[in-house]
Amino acid sequence: MRQTWRWFGPKDRVSIDDMMQAGVEGVVSALHHVPTGAVWTQDEIARRQAEIGRMKDGAPSGLAWEVVESLPVSEDIKKQTGGWRAHIDAWRTSLRHLNAAGIETICYNFMPVLDWTRTELAHRRPNGATCMRFDLTDFAAFDIHILQRPGAREDFAAAIVEDAGRRFAAMSDADRATLADNIVCGLPGAAESFTLDDIRDHLAGYAALGEARLRQNLVDFLTEVAPLAEELGMRLCCHPDDPPFPLLGLPRIMSTEADYRAILDAVDLPSNGVTLCSGSLGARPDNDLPALMERLGERVHFLHLRNVTRESGDISGSFFEDEHLAGGTDMVALIAAVIREERRREKAGRRDVSIPFRPDHGQEILDDFQRKAQPGYPAIGRLKGLAELRGILTALSHGREGLRT
Numbered sequence: 001m002r003q004t005w006r007w008f009g010p011k012d013r014v015s016i017d018d019m020m021q022a023g024v025e026g027v028v029s030a031l032h033h034v035p036t037g038a039v040w041t042q043d044e045i046a047r048r049q050a051e052i053g054r055m056k057d058g059a060p061s062g063l064a065w066e067v068v069e070s071l072p073v074s075e076d077i078k079k080q081t082g083g084w085r086a087h088i089d090a091w092r093t094s095l096r097h098l099n100a101a102g103i104e105t106i107c108y109n110f111m112p113v114l115d116w117t118r119t120e121l122a123h124r125r126p127n128g129a130t131c132m133r134f135d136l137t138d139f140a141a142f143d144i145h146i147l148q149r150p151g152a153r154e155d156f157a158a159a160i161v162e163d164a165g166r167r168f169a170a171m172s173d174a175d176r177a178t179l180a181d182n183i184v185c186g187l188p189g190a191a192e193s194f195t196l197d198d199i200r201d202h203l204a205g206y207a208a209l210g211e212a213r214l215r216q217n218l219v220d221f222l223t224e225v226a227p228l229a230e231e232l233g234m235r236l237c238c239h240p241d242d243p244p245f246p247l248l249g250l251p252r253i254m255s256t257e258a259d260y261r262a263i264l265d266a267v268d269l270p271s272n273g274v275t276l277c278s279g280s281l282g283a284r285p286d287n288d289l290p291a292l293m294e295r296l297g298e299r300v301h302f303l304h305l306r307n308v309t310r311e312s313g314d315i316s317g318s319f320f321e322d323e324h325l326a327g328g329t330d331m332v333a334l335i336a337a338v339i340r341e342e343r344r345r346e347k348a349g350r351r352d353v354s355i356p357f358r359p360d361h362g363q364e365i366l367d368d369f370q371r372k373a374q375p376g377y378p379a380i381g382r383l384k385g386l387a388e389l390r391g392i393l394t395a396l397s398h399g400r401e402g403l404r405t
């Protein structure tokens with residue numbers, strides 16, 4: 001397993017120097033400043049590679065840009081509207097440019113309108129750490145009372161609708177503004193940031209689309225890009241919906257094993273793969289992460305390792321981002337399943353034996369409170385997660401030659 005770390009570029013308050021001390025082996029990054037739908041030029045890619053390749057004092061870092069997260073897929077591609085064909089051409093051109101730069105693994109997602117969604121960015125834990133949280137009642141308060149989406153009430157259980165009404169009434173204007181900002185302004189890595197009116201326009205655009213059509217649009221997209229990735233020796237990996245259940249009445253199509261199976265089978269090429277995010281998928285009680293890894297492993301090209309604690313047994317429910325080894329996913333069993341997959345790959349003579357993973361998110365602890373990195377991406381909280389995951393990996397691969405590549 002390859003120990004990688006997400007870097008948002010020069011504006012990231014966690015530097016290349018910092019991640020070297022964290023013992024990182026490779027970097028996950030994206031050209032966040034390039035608008036969605038535009039080509040990633042060779043110059044821009046080379047500039048990011050150079051930034052990753054050196055420390056603050058100019059000395060070589062020895063680190064390389066190994067995974068792209070994300071090459072964003074435009075709303076037009078998802079809906080097959082407007083300039084979608086030109087956007088697919090641009091995506092293909094970006095793939096060629098990334099390939100020429102030696103980058104092989106490309107993560108993307110197909111979530112309509114909103115990328116990952118949380119209601120609270122700094123939820124206090126009993127030990128004083130803070131974490132991100134999704135509260136279904138707060139989300140309902142946003143949907144019903146702030147966004148005022150027609151039909152929103154019908155999407156929640158009656159008890160949640162009632163609680164949401166009470167909670168909304170008790171919120172100050174500032175609380176309401178913070179809640180709306182947390183949901184619509186775009187969390188780190190999201191391709192776009194929206195106003196409430198933008199969201200309303202986008203929702204109207206999806207009104208007639210539905211789940212089957214969105215799934216078909218993903219298949220159509222992959223039919224255009226996966227054969228090219230295959231030809232170039234690249235790996236595409238779709239990130240799951242986060243959270244893995246419908247929000248704002250929008251269709252969600254990458255939330256379960258069956259969702260992944262349908263897409264992997266529809267475009268049955270090794271280049272069409274999975275970003276197994278244990279935190280996103282783990283927010284649903286019916287997703288068993290070690291079993292998912294066992295069954296989808298052959299096509300898992302990238303891993304996000306983190307853990308959530310679900311606060312209810314429902315499919316749609318509240319959860320918070322727990323420590324990497326706490327929460328609902330058995331991380332030891334998951335890593336054991338990854339190691340088994342790597343052994344199978346080794347036996348089969350595959351080139352991509354070592355699967356890149358990153359310690360996904362982290363709680364804010366210690367000096368993280370002063371540094372104020374992007375929500376979910378603190379230096380020390382992630383370093384703690386990485387160190388714990390590395391410990392499991394080292395213990396499980398101890399004495400087995402060739403596994404820690």
Ligand code: DNO
Pocket residue numbers: 069070107108109115116188189190239304361376
């Ligand atoms: C959140 C991330 C997501 C992810 C995209 C991938 O921390 O996991 O923003 O990068 O959904 O396309």
